[in-house]
Amino acid sequence: MGTIGNKGNTTNNKSHPDSPAFEKTRAKIQTTQLVKRLQNYALEKPDDQGNQVELDAGRLKAIDMLLNRALPSLSSTTITGADGGPVIPVLQIFEIEPKTDADESSH
Numbered sequence: 001m002g003t004i005g006n007k008g009n010t011t012n013n014k015s016h017p018d019s020p021a022f023e024k025t026r027a028k029i030q031t032t033q034l035v036k037r038l039q040n041y042a043l044e045k046p047d048d049q050g051n052q053v054e055l056d057a058g059r060l061k062a063i064d065m066l067l068n069r070a071l072p073s074l075s076s077t078t079i080t081g082a083d084g085g086p087v088i089p090v091l092q093i094f095e096i097e098p099k100t101d102a103d104e105s106s107h
Contacts, residue, residue, distance in 0.1 A: 027070060030066075031066075031067065034063050034067055037055075037063070038063055038067075041053040041054070041055050
């Protein structure tokens with residue numbers, strides 16, 4: 001008899017340790033928890049248990065290092081053209097010759 005559900009298939013179950021997406025999902029959850037804790041600390045809000053969030057310098061540095069690895073930097077990037085000048089867009093238009101019966105018969 002067949003099985004009901006998806007118990008044998010771990011490829012679609014991101015919470016199963018054998019799934020390739022498991023580590024990525026786990027990292028996203030941890031990143032979210034770090035951001036939330038840091039926001040509570042910065043805004044002087046209590047955590048989910050109602051406790052005031054206190055972070056020493058070492059923990060702040062560790063959170064900073066982990067978030068730098070997990071989240072893209074929002075620093076600005078400047079794109080320049082040749083010799084530091086402006087970028088000059090180039091538009092190229094190509095004409096495509098229509099296929100003829102002779103082209104199709106050669107294949």
